[in-house]
Amino acid sequence: MYGYTGKILHIDLGTRKTWIEEKPESWYKLYIGGVSMAARLLWENIEVGCDPLSPGNPICIANGIFAGTPVPVGGKYGLASKSPLTGWIGDSLSGSWFSVALKRTGWDGMVIHGASDNWITLLIDDERVQFRDATKLLGLGTYATEEAIRDELADDQIRSATIGPAGENGVLFANVTNDGRQAGRTGHGAVWGSKKLKAISVRGTHGVTVADPETLMKMSFDISETSQGPYTSKYRLLGTATNVLNMNKLGLLPTRNYQEGTFEDAELVSGEYLEEHYKVKKIACAQCPIACEQMSAAADGPYKGAMTGIEYECLFANGPNLGINDLRAVIKLIETCDQGGMDAMSGGVTVSWAMETFERGIFTKEDFKCAKYPEGFEPNFGNAEAAVTLMEMIRDREGIGDLLSKGTRRASAIVDAERGTETYKWAMNSKGLESPGYDARGLKTFAVGIAVGTRGGCHNRTAAYDPDIQGEVDRFSIDDTRGRLAARTEEYAAVYDTLPLCKFIRRCFTGKADRAGAWPAIAALINATTGWEFEYDDVDLIGVRAHTIKKAFNIREGWTRADDDLPYRWKHDPMTKGASAGHVVTDEELEYLKDLYYEAKGWTPEGLIPKEKLLELGMDDVAEEIGV
Amino acid sequence: MNILVEFVGVSRVLTGEQNLTLPLAPDSSYRDVIRQLGARFPALIGQVIALDGETLLPENQIALNGKRMLQLSEMDASPAEGERLTFMSILAGG
Amino acid sequence: MVASTSKYKYITCDPEKCIGCQLCEYICSFTKIGEFNTYRSRIRTVRAEEILITAVACRTCENAPCVIACTRDALTQDPNTGIIHINAERCDGCAWCIEACDFGAISINPATKLAEICDQCEELEDGPQCVIWCPKDALELTTPDQRAQRARRKLATEDVLGM
Numbered sequence: 002m003y004g005y006t007g008k009i010l011h012i013d014l015g016t017r018k019t020w021i022e023e024k025p026e027s028w029y030k031l032y033i034g035g036v037s038m039a040a041r042l043l044w045e046n047i048e049v050g051c052d053p054l055s056p057g058n059p060i061c062i063a064n065g066i067f068a069g070t071p072v073p074v075g076g077k078y079g080l081a082s083k084s085p086l087t088g089w090i091g092d093s094l095s096g097s098w099f100s101v102a103l104k105r106t107g108w109d110g111m112v113i114h115g116a117s118d119n120w121i122t123l124l125i126d127d128e129r130v131q132f133r134d135a136t137k138l139l140g141l142g143t144y145a146t147e148e149a150i151r152d153e154l155a156d157d158q159i160r161s162a163t164i165g166p167a168g169e170n171g172v173l174f175a176n177v178t179n180d181g182r183q184a185g186r187t188g189h190g191a192v193w194g195s196k197k198l199k200a201i202s203v204r205g206t207h208g209v210t211v212a213d214p215e216t217l218m219k220m221s222f223d224i225s226e227t228s229q230g231p232y233t234s235k236y237r238l239l240g241t242a243t244n245v246l247n248m249n250k251l252g253l254l255p256t257r258n259y260q261e262g263t264f265e266d267a268e269l270v271s272g273e274y275l276e277e278h279y280k281v282k283k284i285a286c287a288q289c290p291i292a293c294e295q296m297s298a299a300a301d302g303p304y305k306g307a308m309t310g311i312e313y314e315c316l317f318a319n320g321p322n323l324g325i326n327d328l329r330a331v332i333k334l335i336e337t338c339d340q341g342g343m344d345a346m347s348g349g350v351t352v353s354w355a356m357e358t359f360e361r362g363i364f365t366k367e368d369f370k371c372a373k374y375p376e377g378f379e380p381n382f383g384n385a386e387a388a389v390t391l392m393e394m395i396r397d398r399e400g401i402g403d404l405l406s407k408g409t410r411r412a413s414a415i416v417d418a419e420r421g422t423e424t425y426k427w428a429m430n431s432k433g434l435e436s437p438g439y440d441a442r443g444l445k446t447f448a449v450g451i452a453v454g455t456r457g458g459c460h461n462r463t464a465a466y467d468p469d470i471q472g473e474v475d476r477f478s479i480d481d482t483r484g485r486l487a488a489r490t491e492e493y494a495a496v497y498d499t500l501p502l503c504k505f506i507r508r509c510f511t512g513k514a515d516r517a518g519a520w521p522a523i524a525a526l527i528n529a530t531t532g533w534e535f536e537y538d539d540v541d542l543i544g545v546r547a548h549t550i551k552k553a554f555n556i557r558e559g560w561t562r563a564d565d566d567l568p569y570r571w572k573h574d575p576m577t578k579g580a581s582a583g584h585v586v587t588d589e590e591l592e593y594l595k596d597l598y599y600e601a602k603g604w605t606p607e608g609l610i611p612k613e614k615l616l617e618l619g620m621d622d623v624a625e626e627i628g629v
Numbered sequence: 630m631n632i633l634v635e636f637v638g639v640s641r642v643l644t645g646e647q648n649l650t651l652p653l654a655p656d657s658s659y660r661d662v663i664r665q666l667g668a669r670f671p672a673l674i675g676q677v678i679a680l681d682g683e684t685l686l687p688e689n690q691i692a693l694n695g696k697r698m699l700q701l702s703e704m705d706a707s708p709a710e711g712e713r714l715t716f717m718s719i720l721a722g723g
Numbered sequence: 724m725v726a727s728t729s730k731y732k733y734i735t736c737d738p739e740k741c742i743g744c745q746l747c748e749y750i751c752s753f754t755k756i757g758e759f760n761t762y763r764s765r766i767r768t769v770r771a772e773e774i775l776i777t778a779v780a781c782r783t784c785e786n787a788p789c790v791i792a793c794t795r796d797a798l799t800q801d802p803n804t805g806i807i808h809i810n811a812e813r814c815d816g817c818a819w820c821i822e823a824c825d826f827g828a829i830s831i832n833p834a835t836k837l838a839e840i841c842d843q844c845e846e847l848e849d850g851p852q853c854v855i856w857c858p859k860d861a862l863e864l865t866t867p868d869q870r871a872q873r874a875r876r877k878l879a880t881e882d883v884l885g886m
Contacts (some may be wrong), residue, residue, distance in 0.1 A: 008780025070759050071749045101745070105760060144773070157769070158762065181773060186813070206833075220752070223688050225858050231676050231686050234639045235718035246637035250695045250715045273641050282774040285742035288749075290743035290858030296774050308773070424834075470720060471690065472698035508687055580695030 002291045003212040004531035005029050009042070011109045014196050015056060015115035019130045026107070030533065031619050035501035036092040037547035038063030038110060039081035040128035043090065044554050044623070048110050053188075053415060054171070058159035062103075062201075065501045068288070069104030069209040071221040072526055073228055074503035076101050076288035083558065085185035086347070087433040087457045091187030094501055095162070096167045097180035097286035102348045103159040105205025113198070122150065122161075122200040129209065135199035142261075142340035142484055143178035150558050158409040163200040164190040165342020167396045171195065174435070181294070181310060182286060185344045187434060187456055208252055212532030214247055220526060225290040231506070232508040233291050237283065239297035240328035241313040242272025248317070249593070251470065252579030254439040256321045257382045258353035259429050259570055262440050263579035264583050266326035273310060284310075291505055298331035303386075307333040309340075312461075317438035318349025323356065324382030329494040331383075334392055341396035347408060350435035352391050354409045355401070356380050357427050363420065364401075365509040371400040406424065409435055420469065426569045432457030441580025445479045449594035450487040453565045453608075455551040464490040464496070477581070479590050484597025493523050495544035516541065546618050553610065553620070556627045562608045565595055605629060630710045631653060638644065638718030639689070643672040653708065659691070660684075660704045677716065679691065690719045728836040731783035731805025732864050734766065734841060734851055738777040740861035747778055747853035747862060754844060754852045763832065765841040766862075768854050778862065780853075781807060781828040789840075792823035799837070806884055807840045814838050 005398040007029075009022040018576075032038040044208035048057025062081055067075025073334045078100035084091030106127050118131075120139055124131040138146050145161040163181060168190025170174035175190025176183045211217050235243045248254035256264040268274060275297055285292035295501035298308035309332060319325065319334040338345035358364045358562075359380050366377040369387075371394055380387035393430055396404025404412050409428035416424050433455025441448040449464030460466060465487040474486065493516065497504045500523070507514040510522035520540040527535045552560075567586055576582045599608045610626030615621070634705075635648040651665065660683045667678045674682060676707070677689050684716065690698040692715040742822040748764035756763055760832035783805030790807065791799040797813035798820060800806070807829070821831050829840045843864060844851045854862045 071746055071753070077809035105762075149650055176850070206760070206762050208752065208756065208763065210758055214757065221855065229858055232688060235688065236678055238639055238642050239718070243638045244720065247717050247719055250635070250637065250692055250717065252695055268647075271637075273637070274641070283742060284774065284776065287742040287743075287745050289742075289744050290746060292744070292859070318788075342787075352767065382711065470698065470837070476697065512687065514687070629648075 002026055002029075002531070003210065005109045006107045006140075007193075008108060010111045010125070010130070011114065012111065012221040013114045014117040014121070015196060021227070028460060029109070031546060032063075032541055032550070033068045033499045033581055034063050034109075035077065035079035035499040035547075036063075036081065036094060036495070036541065037079070037364075037499040037550060039079035040090060040092050040114050040547070040550045040554060043081040043111060044550060044557075046085060046114065049557055050559070051596070053088065053192060053520075055115040056114070058083045058192060060111075060189075060192060060196070060198070061110070063110040064103050065100055066289075066527065066530060067500060067502065068100040070211060070217060071225075071288065072217065072227050072502075072530075072532065073221060073509075074286070074289045074506045076286055077501035077503065078103065078497070079501060080177060080184040080189055082189060082192045082435075085191045085457065086188040087431055089457065089558065089560065090551050092454055093177070093184035093186055093189060093191060094455055094498055095177065095179055095182050095184040096184045096289075096501075099160040099162050099179035099203060099528075101287045101422050102158070102203040102205045103174050103466060104209055105207050106203060107205070107207050111201075112252065113196070113201075119199065120197045124154070124202045124204060125199065126204050135197075138199050139169060142166070143342045144181070146200055146611065147179070148409070150200060154202070154204075156204060159202050161200045161202040163342070164193045164198070164338060165396075166342045167343035167406075168194040169199070170396070170398045172343050172395060172398065173408050173411070174344040174351075174406075175342055180287070181339075183339070184344065186459060189249075189342075190342050200381065203227040204287075211530045213529040216529040217526065219530065220522070224392060224506065227509040228290050228506060230514070232506060236291055236293035236505050239272040240275055240283075240293050240311065242275055242295065242311055242316055244313040245271045245316060245321075246273065249439060250580070251443065252581035253443050254321050254578065255317055255429075255438055255440055257320060257324045257434065257438070258350075258357045258427055260357070260438060260574075260576075261578050262576045262581050263445065264321035264326075267321065268326055269326045270316065270320040270331060272313070279332065281308060285418060286503070289503065291507060295391075295469070296297065297328075297332055299332045301326075301455065302329045304329045304333035307336045309336040311335060311436055314438050315345035315349070318346045318353075318435075320387070322349055322353045323388050325385050325388060326383070327385055329454075329518070330389065333389055334419035336591065337389060337392045340469050343390075343396060344435075346437060347435040348392055348395060350429050351395070351405050351409050351412065352380075352388055353382075353389060354413065354424070354428050355405055356382050356388075358416070358424050362422060363416070368401050371402075408433055426573070429568045429570060430458050431567060432564060434458040436568060439466045440576070440581060441567060441586055442576060442584045444476050445586065445590070445594075446474060446476070446483045446486050448567060448571070448591065449483060449584045449598050450491060452567050452591060453487070453595065453598055455548070455555055462491060462494060463487060464494040477584055483594055483599055484599070487594075487598055487603035488601040492541070492544035492548055495547040497519075499543050499547045500527075541622075542618070543547055546620070549610065549615070549618055550623065553615070553623045553627050556609060560608075562595065565608065567591060581593055632662070632663040632708050632711065633713045634662070635713065635715040637715060640673060640677050640718070644670045645675055647671075656707055658705045659699060659706055659714075662708065688718060690717055691715065693718055724775055730866065730868075731785070731867050732843065733783040733805070734780040734843065734854060734862055734864050735870070736778035737863070738775060738818040740859045741768070741776045741778060742859055743768055743776040744858065746856050750852045750856045751818055751841075754847070755774050755839075762877045763839075765830070765839055767827070769828065770820075779854075783807070784825050788825070789820035789829055792819045794819060804843075804845070806842050806845060809844070811837055814832065
């Protein structure tokens with residue numbers, strides 16, 4: 002077999018046993034890698050119905066098919082567990098050197114079972130597994146943890162995926178970080194923390210070989226060359242923060258907890274402003290010739306020295322969404338999340354919920370007592386110091402930070418039960434995963450895409466904002482094509498998330514980013530790596546299968562149609578300003594869109610999957626368990 | 630007639646301009662607008678505007694009054710007085 | 724600290740341009756042994772800080788210290804190119820050359836127990852593959868004199884003439 006070794010490493014943290022599972026080539030042909038393989042491993046190994054923070058919830062890591070080769074942007078891996086934040090599947094992607102080092106160990110994936118009694122790190126040293134005491138690492142931030150492990154083992158080739166203090170403390174949206182990149186959403190950090198697993202370190206010294214190196218090299222070189230041209234200019238020049246002004250112009254930039262879609266100071270928190278004032282260096286993930294990571298530092302002011310990579314989603318959540326117009330504070334907020342090891346999106350959107358709850362008079366100053374401010378403080382929108390303090394309190398679960406560390410859905414439910422309030426009305430999440438930097442009130446195809454998303458309020462998995470924004474359809478209204486459109490964009494995205502390949506390369510194969518433009522090249526790369534004979538349709542099915550296994554997981558865990566929903570605000574509170582003002586997604590619209598979507602997927606009106614569909618996809622055991 | 634042109638994203642970086650008022654001859658098309666801007670800001674050619682000087686490269690679109698993106702089929706239509714055209718690097722995701 | 728000679732070419736990396744993608748390491752190991760393996764690359768990226776990244780390969784020092792350190796005369800330096808060659812019969816993997824190299828540019832292959840070093844892909848017609856592959860043009864095969872000339876020209880045009 003090329004491209005895979007056929008071996009999955011299993012580790013039980015409780016019994017300290019390890020064992021190898023051999024998978025046949027046919028299994029890899031179905032699940033490939035990334036989120037699909039990780040979700041499949043989760044399907045196979047989870048204790049159904051378990052509490053996500055219990056030993057029965059495994060950590061499933063699936064490497065990328067192209068990791069460790071020169072295929073541009075192929076250095077990525079998938080991570081899946083049941084999410085403690087949502088209760089549904091938590092599938093994430095991360096990238097860079099961890100996946101490359103993992104490829105060189107010879108393990109295609111890992112499943113980590115059970116829980117440890119004491120804090121440990123795992124060292125995967127080619128074929129050997131070591132359980133190492135992690136006491137000295139506790140409390141260290143994500144970057145510091147990686148460095149400490151490298152120092153201790155005296156090898157700068159060692160790559161680690163780590164949790165920060167947020168994961169140690171059980172913040173429900175804590176994340177897993179490696180090489181400055183994150184498996185960011187759905188709370189993996191809390192799962193690892195519940196197992197007392199501080200980090201997984203990898204050292205791989207074996208070479209990686211492929212079936213047809215000449216073709217692979219030629220294609221990789223050409224794609225790398227093309228990726229230096231205009232198709233990636235915005236990523237290289239400004240990074241994803243390009244979207245701040247884009248969204249603002251379209252009236253879709255979440256401002257002050259999504260009360261509005263335009264921010265009066267958008268220019269001051271734009272990617273353009275960031276580039277001019279605070280940019281330090283552009284760096285790349287391993288194997289990536291684009292280099293979109295915009296390392297930025299606060300040059301002066303109270304947060305001088307704060308430095309981290311700035312992405313659009315983290316920026317909106319901690320800038321306009323908090324009414325903050327000072328990028329230096331935004332950098333500090335994102336750095337606090339990055340080093341603390343928690344999702345900067347969920348963090349920002351939870352803080353904005355707290356700010357609105359305060360401004361409405363439900364929370365008072367006293368609710369915000371902490372060691373730094375024993376009298377409490379007043380977290381109005383725009384109060385950067387309050388936001389930074391709150392983010393630290395969440396990381397440490399101090400004071401009200403404990404409530405906020407549970408995310409907006411639980412926090413609002415707790416407050417509403419205690420105080421008889423209706424704070425859920427401005428808790429921005431779907432399935433408990435906080436909403437992203439695209440406002441569904443002005444993106445009606447996206448509205449159904451994000452409502453039905455298997456991991457919740459994630460823009461990345463649905464990608465249905467594309468037809469809305471690019472104007473293929475009218476973003477303010479619905480029609481009977483939207484269900485199919487949302488299904489198609491979701492399956493398209495799932496192909497990239499499974500290989501995985503970073504989506505920023507999408508146009509660099511042929512100049513066209515659609516299926517016709519990308520699938521043939523992707524098939525050729527797969528075949529050059531593995532020696533298989535994949536064609537266009539095989540690539541298409543990669544995405545369908547990926548999405549289906551995730552959906553099946555949710556169904557088995559008790560999902561029903563009612564769980565596919567949008568936050569109250571998007572259904573009831575129209576914006577009053579900007580290009581998208583005056584719109585909501587009504588319940589009628591949403592239910593109709595869901596009908597269309599389920600139909601387009603070939604599912605029942607309840608959103609369940611017919612047996613034949615699963616059998617067609619070669620998922621026989623899944624058909625047995627949840628097919629109807 | 631006058632229209633308002635806004636630059637964000639790559640076009641802002643390359644031109645150094647945020648916005649400008651563009652006087653247009655009557656019956657000018659959107660294609661003419663692109664031509665004029667390409668002539669005025671040659672840095673846009675090959676990065677935002679195609680080498681033909683009158684169409685946009687992929688990953689670039691023009692928003693009309695912030696509401697929707699102009700489609701390729703509309704390029705020969707005429708802008709109205711006072712329209713706001715925003716040149717965007719779309720979409721940037723992440 | 725030994726300095727590079729003024730006449731030999733070597734591969735150098737501009738840390739301003741380097742993005743740390745490691746494609747040079749894959750290409751090198753693939754060119755030499757047909758595998759993608761950064762442990763077997765003769766050019767190595769090094770990331771000192773999150774934002775300080777560069778790559779290092781043999782600097783073709785004059786009177787190369789690695790050659791002098793070798794107790795078995797297994798290393799020779801080509802007098803025309805400055806490239807270091809390793810005699811596999813004589814090399815016993817003692818690693819004295821590694822101690823002697825201030826740049827960390829020479830390594831021992833743990834499988835073959837032989838020293839390995841950048842040879843600028845001298846047997847290939849188009850020369851060093853890493854230089855061809857670097858997506859940001861951060862790598863260059865150049866001499867100290869050429870580097871100095873370029874720095875002077877840059878100073879003159881940018882700082883003095885303000886161009």
